Amino acid sequence: VAALTVPGALTGQTVLITAGPTREPIDAVRFIANRSSGRMGFAVAAAAADAGAQVILIAGPTAQPTPPGVTRIDVETATDMHAATLSRAADSDLVIAAAAVADYRVARPADRKVRKADTPPSLELIPNPDIIRDVAEIVDGPFTVGFAAETHEVTDHARDKLTDKGLDMIAANQVGEGRGFEVSENTLEVLWRTGQQTIGPMPKERLGRALITLIGERFHATR
Numbered sequence: 122v123a124a125l126t127v128p129g130a131l132t133g134q135t136v137l138i139t140a141g142p143t144r145e146p147i148d149a150v151r152f153i154a155n156r157s158s159g160r161m162g163f164a165v166a167a168a169a170a171d172a173g174a175q176v177i178l179i180a181g182p183t184a185q186p187t188p189p190g191v192t193r194i195d196v197e198t199a200t201d202m203h204a205a206t207l208s209r210a211a212d213s214d215l216v217i218a219a220a221a222v223a224d225y226r227v228a229r230p231a232d233r234k235v236r237k238a239d240t241p242p243s244l245e246l247i248p249n250p251d252i253i254r255d256v257a258e259i260v261d262g263p264f265t266v267g268f269a270a271e272t273h274e275v276t277d278h279a280r281d282k283l284t285d286k287g288l289d290m291i292a293a294n295q296v297g298e299g300r301g302f303e304v305s306e307n308t309l310e311v312l313w314r315t316g317q318q319t320i321g322p323m324p325k326e327r328l329g330r331a332l333i334t335l336i337g338e339r340f341h342a343t344r
């Protein structure tokens with residue numbers, strides 16, 4: 122497996138990447154979030170820039186430094202990430218969804234801090250929009266790549282998501298029990314309609330480069 126970026130593999134292409142978690146407010150000082158360091162998405166963004174792409178990174182709250190040559194747009198909630206992504210998706214050649222988006226948000230977040238002495242709140246949750254699904258519905262839209270973090274039956278669940286969301290590719294990894302989140306070595310099972318390939322285990326930075334190489338190959342093979 123090529124672990125190095127092919128120089129120029131994405132020259133002239135605009136690549137939009139979502140990365141990191143989202144935060145869904147409960148009140149003025151609390152939120153619901155996902156376990157995500159943003160490291161995988163930022164590694165993919167760095168690799169895409171190295172491959173010659175113009176990269177726009179829509180980032181949830183993370184401690185990651187912005188990779189050189191990457192335009193970063195910071196967002197907090199899934200709703201904001203959806204708006205930031207959808208407003209730019211039709212003008213992009215590829216959209217890669219690496220973000221761990223909260224599936225639900227609190228229906229009526231309190232604008233002040235909820236006090237301990239108050240009646241214990243029960244949170245009503247409502248579904249967030251599915252960002253990559255909406256991107257994949259754009260007619261003559263960009264090449265779409267999703268991620269699937271799974272705890273079990275990784276390949277089956279990932280293939281279901283590929284088909285169900287109408288994506289061009291999906292990169293699946295196993296999470297839980299010290300795997301996937303907040304660890305540096307990872308393995309990706311990359312699936313597309315007519316094939317699949319395993320990359321790793323390797324550090325997320327190398328994984329990002331190998332994934333971008335594979336995405337570049339599939340992108341050029343289908344367009």
Ligand code: CTP
Pocket residue numbers: 139199218219220221222223224249250251252253254266267268269270271282
């Ligand atoms: N995703 C997204 N918008 C959402 C939820 C997920 O764009 N509101 C994207 C993720 O960035 C990822 C892919 O969809 O690329 C799969 O995310 P995942 O959480 O694994 O799947 P879900 O469809 O949310 O299903 P579930 O959480 O039930 O497994």
Ligand code: CA
Pocket residue numbers: 222223224
């Ligand atoms: Ca989800």
